[in-house]
Amino acid sequence: MKLKYLPVYTADFEGQIEFYTQKLGFRVTGKMTFYEGRESTVIQSDKLNVALLVTNNDSSSDKSNIIINTTDCLKEYHLLRTAGVFFCKSPAYLPAGLAAEFLDPAGNKFMLLEERNYNEQ
Amino acid sequence: MDYSKVLRNNNKIVSRTGGQRQGPQYTSDLSLRFVLSGNERYDIGRRHLSIYPDSFLILNRGTQYSTDTDLDQQVQSFAINFDQQFLQDFKDCWTFDDDNLLNKGYGNSKAQPEFNETIYPFAGDIKYNVFHLKQHLDNGMQDEMLINEYLHHTLINYFHIYNDEICKKVEKLDFLNQGTRVEILRRLNLAKEYLYSNYNQNISLEDLAEHACLSVNHLLRTFKQAFGLTPHQFLIQLRLKRSLMLLKDTRYPVNEVVGMVGFECPSSFIRLFRTHYKITPLKYRQSA
Numbered sequence: 001m002k003l004k005y006l007p008v009y010t011a012d013f014e015g016q017i018e019f020y021t022q023k024l025g026f027r028v029t030g031k032m033t034f035y036e037g038r039e040s041t042v043i044q045s046d047k048l049n050v051a052l053l054v055t056n057n058d059s060s061s062d063k064s065n066i067i068i069n070t071t072d073c074l075k076e077y078h079l080l081r082t083a084g085v086f087f088c089k090s091p092a093y094l095p096a097g098l099a100a101e102f103l104d105p106a107g108n109k110f111m112l113l114e115e116r117n118y119n120e121q
Numbered sequence: 122m123d124y125s126k127v128l129r130n131n132n133k134i135v136s137r138t139g140g141q142r143q144g145p146q147y148t149s150d151l152s153l154r155f156v157l158s159g160n161e162r163y164d165i166g167r168r169h170l171s172i173y174p175d176s177f178l179i180l181n182r183g184t185q186y187s188t189d190t191d192l193d194q195q196v197q198s199f200a201i202n203f204d205q206q207f208l209q210d211f212k213d214c215w216t217f218d219d220d221n222l223l224n225k226g227y228g229n230s231k232a233q234p235e236f237n238e239t240i241y242p243f244a245g246d247i248k249y250n251v252f253h254l255k256q257h258l259d260n261g262m263q264d265e266m267l268i269n270e271y272l273h274h275t276l277i278n279y280f281h282i283y284n285d286e287i288c289k290k291v292e293k294l295d296f297l298n299q300g301t302r303v304e305i306l307r308r309l310n311l312a313k314e315y316l317y318s319n320y321n322q323n324i325s326l327e328d329l330a331e332h333a334c335l336s337v338n339h340l341l342r343t344f345k346q347a348f349g350l351t352p353h354q355f356l357i358q359l360r361l362k363r364s365l366m367l368l369k370d371t372r373y374p375v376n377e378v379v380g381m382v383g384f385e386c387p388s389s390f391i392r393l394f395r396t397h398y399k400i401t402p403l404k405y406r407q408s409a
Contacts, residue, residue, distance in 0.1 A: 072253050074274060078267045091274070093246055093281075118245055 005053040008064050010106035013056040023083045064108040073098040073114035122259050131204035142189045150202040154178040159196035162189045171318040177243040239310040240317050247278035290347040308333045320359045321383035369409040375402050
């Protein structure tokens with residue numbers, strides 16, 4: 001078994017795909033039908049090594065929480081902000097490391113996390 | 122890699138490789154001094170401080186100092202000088218809320234912050250951020266907004282360290298008067314930096330107390346209150362920590378490392394090392 005897709009739901013399908021492809025660097029790799037009468041679009045990011053399954057759903061209140069690992073949170077935060085991504089939480093220090101958070105147009109939350117080892121000898 | 126980069130807002134970053142003596146000079150701004158390999162000596166008035174990769178030094182604006190390194194050592198130093206206005210803006214952001222900042226309600230806080238000019242531990246977030254910044258600059262990164270983001274976070278990290286190393290330790294001292302507590306901690310920091318700089322020498326309690334301008338009894342009692350360890354325990358931990366660096370980064374035989382960090386007897390070093398780190402020095406070197 002392996003983790004394959006992370007589902008995200010949106011009422012603004014076009015805006016959502018545009019956000020993922022133009023600001024986060026995803027590319028559309030195909031379409032799949034998981035639920036009767038509703039088509040989902042598969043988008044993939046080689047850089048993030050993840051595939052998202054974007055589904056149009058006007059009534060859904062499901063929101064995803066996705067944690068993206070980075071080796072340099074400040075650099076990625078700066079690059080994404082420069083690309084026009086709005087961060088709801090600036091980089092802040094957690095027990096796990098340095099993290100910043102942004103929302104996609106549908107309100108799914110992405111955490112950019114640079115894990116840090118604070119017990120290093 | 123050697124460079125000196127002055128940003129448009131007058132923050133300045135200097136990276137230097139190789140040993141050299143620099144005569145008396147004054148700091149023009151608050152300066153954070155790091156040594157990423159080897160060690161660098163700073164003479165500030167009558168104080169002689171040695172900075173190693175596990176510590177960094179703060180110099181306030183206007184401090185006179187000179188530096189020196191051993192000629193045979195490969196020393197990599199890195200310094201960040203914060204422009205006064207950048208520092209003031211940072212301080213205002215921390216002190217005032219958004220409304221006050223928008224209404225310019227912070228206009229009266231023009232006094233420049235003075236920090237306790239001593240040695241601080243270089244570990245955790247500040248180390249990660251400084252290493253990221255240096256790596257980008259070494260690779261020729263020119264984006265000043267990103268550089269300033271790192272500098273902003275380096276200040277955040279430094280304020281946290283200052284809070285832990287100064288403010289919280291002042292509160293631990295068992296004196297009623299706040300002024301007395303601050304003064305005692307200032308003197309204890311003289312003792313601490315003496316240990317940091319002379320850890321591989323034979324240090325007597327009398328020498329240490331004299332350096333800190335405290336009596337031996339006073340030093341023993343207050344040092345333990347502030348740092349949670351006796352000066353002897355503090356010194357042993359420091360020697361063990363520095364032995365880790367030598368074991369990891371050099372090929373000196375363990376027996377030589379023992380003497381280099383100030384231990385006299387290899388067997389007691391190995392016993393203390395194993396008790397502290399749950400591994401023998403040789404196995405640590407093999408796994409590092």
